[in-house]
Amino acid sequence: MSKESAPVSFKEQSTQRYEPPYAHPSGAVPPRIPAELIPEHVAIVMDGNGRWANQRGLPRIEGHKAGEPALLDVVAGAIELGVKYVTVYAFSTENWKRSPEEVRFLMGFNKDVLRRQRDQLNRWGVEVRWSGRKPRLWGSVIRELQDAERLTRGNTQCVLTMCINYGGRAELVDGFNRMAEDVAKGRLKPGGISEKTVQKYLYQPDLPDVDLFMRSSGEQRLSNFLPWQSAYAEFVFLDELWPDVDRTTLYKAVETYARRDRRYGAAVDSAAV
Secondary structure: OOOOOOOOOHHHHHHHOOOOOOOOOOOOOOOOOOHHHOOOEEEEEOOOHHHHHHHOOOOHHHHHHHHHHHHHHHHHHHHHHOOOEEEEEEEEHHHHHOOHHHHHHHHHHHHHHHHHHHHHHHHHOEEEEEEOOOOOOOHHHHHHHHHHHHHHOOOOOEEEEEEEEEOHHHHHHHHHHHHHHHHHOOOOOHHHOOHHHHHHOOOOOOOOOOOEEEEOOOOOOOOOOOOOOOOOOEEEEOOOOHHHOOHHHHHHHHHHHHHOOOOOOOOOOHHHO
């Protein structure tokens, strides 16, 4: 068979059908970073929406609205850089403590964001996933999440996991309960439980460990986001409030990540080098 007539592989076909993300308004392009220094999985705490609105004399909900284009642009930057997994903290199990008005807005807003953006994300080749608990979460939000998952399933450019009604401790508790049930039923031996076993009982067991953990707004804490998966993550804390973040912010964070020396507990004696 000649080279010209050789069939195109499935991977090539799937890549060819995706459209590239829109260009950044400033004309900025991703920095040249060796592929081996690009984080595979970036986790993001999208913090500072309320403060952004308050600084402008606006209701908090306006800050959440302004954060939507920031998320889309960061995903565009992740695709440009070759980041394969992006996981974002959209609504935590602790966010139910906020005012009923803000909770109602956030539930409806997350639903609407999925509806508005899923087609664009699908055209870019993004696979949308959901991580979190069903109890208390609005049925309409769950349906939008499931619709987005069905529409984008099998896309290969990037996996965007929306953590809605998510808490890291809740995820571990839920996993341990399922493990206990399987032990009681004889499907799992207590002495055989390992880190790999725990991984299998997480909400999204095939997600790789977090390489780069980003948080906007100057706060420097996990806030119960992906504690198991972030055990050896590199942390970059941003001064920008989330609505002021865009793909250029991600570029800088990945450049910082690329300069880090990730030793995973190992050490090198400089005197012996």
